Amino acid sequence: MTDPALYSNEIAAPKVAIIGGGxxxxxxxxxxxxxxxxxxxPSNPPQITIFEKSRSVGRLATRYRSDNKTGKNWQWSFGAQFxxxxxxxxxxxxxxxxxxxxLHPWCAEVVELTPAGDSGQSPNIRSKKQWDAVHARYISTPKMTSWGRELAAALQHTTIVFKTRVAPLAQYLHHQNPQHSQHKTQNQIHNQNNKQTELFDETGASLGWFDWVICTAPNGQAVELMADSNFAKQAKIVKPNMQACYTLMLGWNDVQKLPETLKGQLVPQWDVAYVNSAILDRIFIEHQKPAHDELLPSVTIHARNDWSEAHVDENMESVKEQLLQSAKQALNWGEGSTPIQTDCHRWRYAATIVDRDTEELGILIDETNQWIVSGDWCAKGNIESCYRMAQHTVEAIFKQ
Structure with missing residues (x-):
């Protein structure tokens, strides 16, 4: 937990820009x-602005479609599953x-699945383990986006600006704004050393002046934002290896239409499958998650990161066809059990490939410019890493 003792009561709340609403x-x-x-x-609250290039917040992505006949939804957590x-x-x-x-713990039944081969044999499904409450995996309900939206709604001194791309900082190097300095308090002048950065959007319009700029974009995007800006730790941004991930989303209109591999009658009942495949990585049964029983049958499949990276620039329809063929071998659907809903999404920066022997990168701080590059990729690439890097960022700002 962030220690309040780290912070001095003499430090005025800084004006902070956060690039990325994940x-x-x-x-x-x-x-x-x-x-x-x-x-x-109370009269000096923090001034925080989040600039997000998309229409929504949070990495916990959810996609859904409604059935016209029943009014029920198919729903897929096509980002982080837990x-x-x-x-x-x-x-x-x-x-x-x-x-x-x-938030709910998800005590999923987990299996290992070997897809059917070309000779026509059925997929092999073996019970692996159950995720338990001791080593819990958590999900957000009713959607994985719900927690991110709840976090955003609870912010009291933060403005979130959507559909806004921040331009690379190189064009607008850190410099002083005399007009703004006249309105600084003495504490701000003393503690911030009169440092501010003006940010611009991609059209050249000013987004304002900030004491601190925090970039939380994936490292591939962070490289572009900080390139040629004299950012002190520029070379370290490219050290973590991030790979892509394709996600395939499947839906059926009735449980009875599911292939036998998903019904749990002829094979062990399961919620998550680790797939022995050159293409597919894991399969998740959405409608069996806690508080998801009102959903129409929905299945999310994540492709392997190495396969996704190798095909990251291919035509999406071509990739989707390859994923559907692999999914058909894994789930063994026939003419009467073909999914009626199919969709595909590409995450260009999805997974941080962590080498156990390599020390975590940690947040990257340029104290001269008061810029910070942060993100889950600075640590282990998971959601808890988002929290830890946020902790370290706050400590760095208030220690100044």
């Missing part, structure tokens, strides 16, 4: 507000949402 950005804003509440007066909480700090942080029921 979980790292939302958690950074949340912890900044909490820290500022302990160090600032997250873990291994540290006391993070467990304490998520506790209120567990108490409210927005």
């Amino acid at each position: 979980l790292t950005g939302l958690l950074t804003a949340t912890l900044l507000e909490r820290a500022s509440n302990q160090t600032s007066t 997250f873990t909480a291994k540290t006391d700090d993070f467990r304490q942080f998520i506790a209120p949402w567990l108490d409210s029921g927005l």
